Amino acid sequence: MIDFVFPLFGRFHPILVHLPIGILLFGVVLVFLSKKRETAHLQSIRLAFLLGGLAGLLSSISGFLQYQYEGFAWDSVQFHFILGLTTTAASFWLYYELRKNAAFPDHFRLKSSALVVLLMFTGHLGGNITHGETYLIEPLPTGIQELLGYSNEEAKGLVLPVQGWEELAYFEQVVQPILNQNCKSCHNPRNKKGDLDLSSYETLLTGGEDGSILTGGNSEASALFSRLILPKDDEDHMPPKEKRQLQKEEIELIKAWIDLGGKTDSKLGDADIHAELLEPFFEKVEIPFYPNVSVAPLSEEQLKELKANGFFAELVEKESSWLMVSCVNFPQFSESDWAKLKIASQQIAFLDLSGTQVTDQILDSIQTLPNLTVLKLNQTAISGEKLGELQSISNLKNLYLNQTQVTLEQLRPLQNHPSLSKVFVFDSPASSEESNASFSFVLEKGNYQLPPLPTDTIVY
Amino acid sequence: MKNLEKLLSELQVQKLQTQTRRHFLMDCVSKVGGLALAPLLFGCEIGKNGQAKDGLNLSERDLNPLAPLPPPFAGKAKSIIYLHMAGAPSQLELFDFKPELAKLHDQDCPESLLEGRKFAFIRGVPKMLGPQAKFNQHGQSGAWVSDYLPHFSKVVDEVAFLKAMHTDQFNHGPAQLFMQTGSPRLGRPSLGSWVTYGLGTINQNLPGFVVLTSGGKTPDAGKSVWGSGFLPSVYQGVQCRSKGDPVLYLEDPSGMSRDLKKKVISAINQANQEDFESIGDPEILARINQFEMAYRMQIEVPEVMNINDEPDYIHQLYGTQPGEESFANNCLLARKLVEKGVRVVQLYDWGWDTHGTDKDGSIDMGLRNKCRKIDRPMSALLLDLKQRGLLEDTLVVWGGEFGRTPMQENREGKVQGFKGRDHHVDAFTMWVAGGGVKKGASYGITDDFGFSGIDERTSVHDLHATLLHLMGFDHEKFTYDFQGRPFRLTDVEGELIRKIIA
Numbered sequence: 001m002i003d004f005v006f007p008l009f010g011r012f013h014p015i016l017v018h019l020p021i022g023i024l025l026f027g028v029v030l031v032f033l034s035k036k037r038e039t040a041h042l043q044s045i046r047l048a049f050l051l052g053g054l055a056g057l058l059s060s061i062s063g064f065l066q067y068q069y070e071g072f073a074w075d076s077v078q079f080h081f082i083l084g085l086t087t088t089a090a091s092f093w094l095y096y097e098l099r100k101n102a103a104f105p106d107h108f109r110l111k112s113s114a115l116v117v118l119l120m121f122t123g124h125l126g127g128n129i130t131h132g133e134t135y136l137i138e139p140l141p142t143g144i145q146e147l148l149g150y151s152n153e154e155a156k157g158l159v160l161p162v163q164g165w166e167e168l169a170y171f172e173q174v175v176q177p178i179l180n181q182n183c184k185s186c187h188n189p190r191n192k193k194g195d196l197d198l199s200s201y202e203t204l205l206t207g208g209e210d211g212s213i214l215t216g217g218n219s220e221a222s223a224l225f226s227r228l229i230l231p232k233d234d235e236d237h238m239p240p241k242e243k244r245q246l247q248k249e250e251i252e253l254i255k256a257w258i259d260l261g262g263k264t265d266s267k268l269g270d271a272d273i274h275a276e277l278l279e280p281f282f283e284k285v286e287i288p289f290y291p292n293v294s295v296a297p298l299s300e301e302q303l304k305e306l307k308a309n310g311f312f313a314e315l316v317e318k319e320s321s322w323l324m325v326s327c328v329n330f331p332q333f334s335e336s337d338w339a340k341l342k343i344a345s346q347q348i349a350f351l352d353l354s355g356t357q358v359t360d361q362i363l364d365s366i367q368t369l370p371n372l373t374v375l376k377l378n379q380t381a382i383s384g385e386k387l388g389e390l391q392s393i394s395n396l397k398n399l400y401l402n403q404t405q406v407t408l409e410q411l412r413p414l415q416n417h418p419s420l421s422k423v424f425v426f427d428s429p430a431s432s433e434e435s436n437a438s439f440s441f442v443l444e445k446g447n448y449q450l451p452p453l454p455t456d457t458i459v460y
Numbered sequence: 461m462k463n464l465e466k467l468l469s470e471l472q473v474q475k476l477q478t479q480t481r482r483h484f485l486m487d488c489v490s491k492v493g494g495l496a497l498a499p500l501l502f503g504c505e506i507g508k509n510g511q512a513k514d515g516l517n518l519s520e521r522d523l524n525p526l527a528p529l530p531p532p533f534a535g536k537a538k539s540i541i542y543l544h545m546a547g548a549p550s551q552l553e554l555f556d557f558k559p560e561l562a563k564l565h566d567q568d569c570p571e572s573l574l575e576g577r578k579f580a581f582i583r584g585v586p587k588m589l590g591p592q593a594k595f596n597q598h599g600q601s602g603a604w605v606s607d608y609l610p611h612f613s614k615v616v617d618e619v620a621f622l623k624a625m626h627t628d629q630f631n632h633g634p635a636q637l638f639m640q641t642g643s644p645r646l647g648r649p650s651l652g653s654w655v656t657y658g659l660g661t662i663n664q665n666l667p668g669f670v671v672l673t674s675g676g677k678t679p680d681a682g683k684s685v686w687g688s689g690f691l692p693s694v695y696q697g698v699q700c701r702s703k704g705d706p707v708l709y710l711e712d713p714s715g716m717s718r719d720l721k722k723k724v725i726s727a728i729n730q731a732n733q734e735d736f737e738s739i740g741d742p743e744i745l746a747r748i749n750q751f752e753m754a755y756r757m758q759i760e761v762p763e764v765m766n767i768n769d770e771p772d773y774i775h776q777l778y779g780t781q782p783g784e785e786s787f788a789n790n791c792l793l794a795r796k797l798v799e800k801g802v803r804v805v806q807l808y809d810w811g812w813d814t815h816g817t818d819k820d821g822s823i824d825m826g827l828r829n830k831c832r833k834i835d836r837p838m839s840a841l842l843l844d845l846k847q848r849g850l851l852e853d854t855l856v857v858w859g860g861e862f863g864r865t866p867m868q869e870n871r872e873g874k875v876q877g878f879k880g881r882d883h884h885v886d887a888f889t890m891w892v893a894g895g896g897v898k899k900g901a902s903y904g905i906t907d908d909f910g911f912s913g914i915d916e917r918t919s920v921h922d923l924h925a926t927l928l929h930l931m932g933f934d935h936e937k938f939t940y941d942f943q944g945r946p947f948r949l950t951d952v953e954g955e956l957i958r959k960i961i962a
């Protein structure tokens with residue numbers, strides 16, 4: 001026969017498989033619609049199982065041809081294939097039972113249900129082959145995914161510990177994660193582009209269409225490396241240009257591994273690698289800027305109320321309870337207005353009272369904001385005598401006291417504050433004080449100058 | 461109430477006087493047709509969630525398009541100051557030190573650099589032009605800065621350099637548009653508009669996005685570089701002048717007292733309010749809001765735009781002269797505006813196009829003079845923001861729309877009278893500083909002549925993606941639906957430049 005017929009027929013598999021599913025389900029529905037001794041549908045049911053069986057046979061044949069011609073690995077299709085054949089056989093058998101008797105055979109509902117289960121399971125395995133095993137998992141919320149034992153490790157790519165990276169297995173823990181993230185979608189047992197599978201060391205050694213892709217000790221001669229450094233527009237460049245591209249550090253790591261011999265027993269520390277190269281992969285512990293406790297967010301009405309009272313009030317980010325409140329359009333704000341802020345005392349994380357009428361007394365109220373992280377009191381009559389009260393706000397990080405009457409002495413009580421990291425005192429008595437006192441936080445005094453230079457006046 | 465009645469009756473009379481029978485007939489024709497068309501055109505009176513707005517369920521944004529919104533995630537920066545050097549400064553005289561280029565000075569350009577390339581003016585084989593500045597390393601970070609920017613050399617540890625920027629437009633207009641709107645063609649919203657649209661404004665008495673220009677001309681691309689494109693026009697940049705009235709027509713006309721103005725506005729607003737109650741179109745409420753904002757701005761804008769009351773040491777720091785239109789004054793204003801809660805301030809300084817066709821456009825003289833005018837002010841701006849703690853959450857961006865060639869410009873195949881460089885898209889330097897930027901970083905490496913980036917190249921889209929990230933947006937998710945599809949500032953490109961993020 002002409003060469004193309006088999007592969008072409010194989011490609012009809014994805015369409016053909018729907019026939020047995022539809023026809024057999026229809027038959028089973030009729031079985032359940034019929035009463036025990038009722039035979040009205042019997043003819044139709046027979047026909048359904050016969051046609052279902054034949055359709056199953058066609059599907060199995062086309063499926064086998066597709067496996068033969070499209071480079072699927074037996075491992076990945078075997079269960080689907082065996083179950084497909086079983087389903088076909090089961091339909092024929094049920095048909096045979098129906099032919100034999102004038103009425104429903106014993107336990108026929110049970111048998112048909114078993115057929116449905118078989119059918120569904122076969123279909124599901126087939127779906128997994130075409131769409132990937134995580135096809136139904138992907139749309140689920142990450143929480144449920146993790147519950148089901150799926151994690152998104154691969155998408156994350158390479159992550160290395162800051163301490164002890166030298167001891168990592170170079171291939172398993174460094175190279176493979178890079179391949180998983182960037183190459184595996186096209187080079188895996190199910191989908192072997194260029195007849196290459198990069199999902200494990202063994203398959204990598206097998207190579208692809210053009211043979212071996214790894215020459216230990218010679219990265220230039222290894223397609224695994226040389227394809228990565230081809231210009232992006234080159235047809236042979238990997239990964240293809242529309243995909244995420246490897247970072248140069250990732251390429252560097254692969255090269256170093258090949259030059260080291262390209263074996264599984266080497267350690268990352270064996271290669272001549274500087275920690276600098278690994279910098280992008282080091283696990284970053286993100287310390288959130290705002291407090292790491294959970295507080296119920298303000299209701300929409302409460303937020304509206306704050307705004308109606310003249311404050312700028314907005315969440316610091318969409319899904320958050322933390323609030324930024326500013327009096328930029330409320331310069332007449334004074335101690336007596338504090339009551340208006342009380343509804344948000346748990347949520348206020350950023351408070352800007354710059355340019356308002358507040359005095360030192362305001363600190364009595366401010367210290368009731370447990371989650372305050374940034375406080376701005378610029379251009380106010382604050383003299384600083386009560387600053388020590390801020391000691392009790394254990395989240396305070398940045399404190400702005402520019403253009404106030406604060407002196408260095410008054411900052412003293414803030415020494416060793418648990419979280420305070422920056423204090424700004426530009427244009428205050430503190431900023432012009434000469435002192436070599438050191439503080440536990442960064443003290444920004446300002447007063448920067450750019451002394452005149454002779455070149456300032458030279459016109460060319 | 462009396463005012464309102466007067467106004468309404470006057471309006472009524474005027475309307476009647478101009479209305480004729482023909483108008484009636486015409487109305488009948490056009491409006492009946494319109495009625496039929498209305499349901500076919502969606503998007504006019506349909507709100508975000510597909511329901512018609514009924515005036516009852518209005519969001520704050522419907523009433524006030526500049527109302528603040530929370531960023532998708534807590535970005536480090538809350539405002540941006542963007543310093544655009546229109547005309548494109550030479551990276552080879554300022555930041556990208558190329559000793560190898562000096563060796564080739566006055567020799568023919570190697571063929572390999574010209575192959576398959578197009579330049580704006582260079583024709584044939586030009587001569588190479590060695591660096592005309594003296595370079596030194598500065599600060600803890602050891603950043604290379606030339607003697608053209610002696611003051612800036614002292615603040616390099618605050619900034620992160622992008623030394624292998626590239627673009628794909630070699631003419632000023634399209635390149636400026638690309639740099640500011642993410643597209644070389646007209647019609648896209650500018651970076652500032654996107655940010656104002658996404659975050660609203662902090663100070664309700666000031667515009668959210670202010671533009672200041674210096675250098676005598678506005679950018680070649682015109683005002684579209686701060687335009688709002690397909691976003692509602694309230695998000696476009698408001699150009700303020702540093703000399704004379706900051707905003708034209710904001711001042712009351714002579715003879716019109718503020719009280720009278722207040723009365724006029726409240727009468728108009730009452731009329732609008734009644735209109736709203738009968739029709740229920742939220743646009744009317746937005747209009748009422750705009751009138752009120754304009755009224756409030758009349759006080760606040762002249763106040764914040766006045767630099768006379770700044771102390772002497774601040775004037776010395778910036779080198780400002782009140783009353784001029786200068787980059788220095790604009791830098792000081794930028795600080796004041798950001799301090800007052802303006803989201804985006806954009807400075808355009810014109811005059812950086814140094815082709816060598818005249819003295820002002822020469823690399824060794826004109827460029828030096830230009831540099832002198834920005835060196836102190838931009839360094840002062842960084843220091844002033846720093847000492848006030850504003851650099852914690854303000855982004856500062858500096859750059860032109862492209863770079864300049866390592867070759868001497870030779871338009872019409874002739875040697876120019878002065879030393880000059882042509883437009884160049886393959887490599888140029890920009891810097892960013894402030895909110896969330898890694899201090900003292902340098903990203904990107906160019907080849908020995910500064911012709912192309914050979915490592916860590918960054919595109920305009922990459923820069924935009926990074927700036928949006930620092931403001932709290934995921935550039936891939938920050939979209940606006942227009943003509944049936946979502947649009948992004950970064951189109952379909954842009955990768956975060958992680959190495960300059962702190």
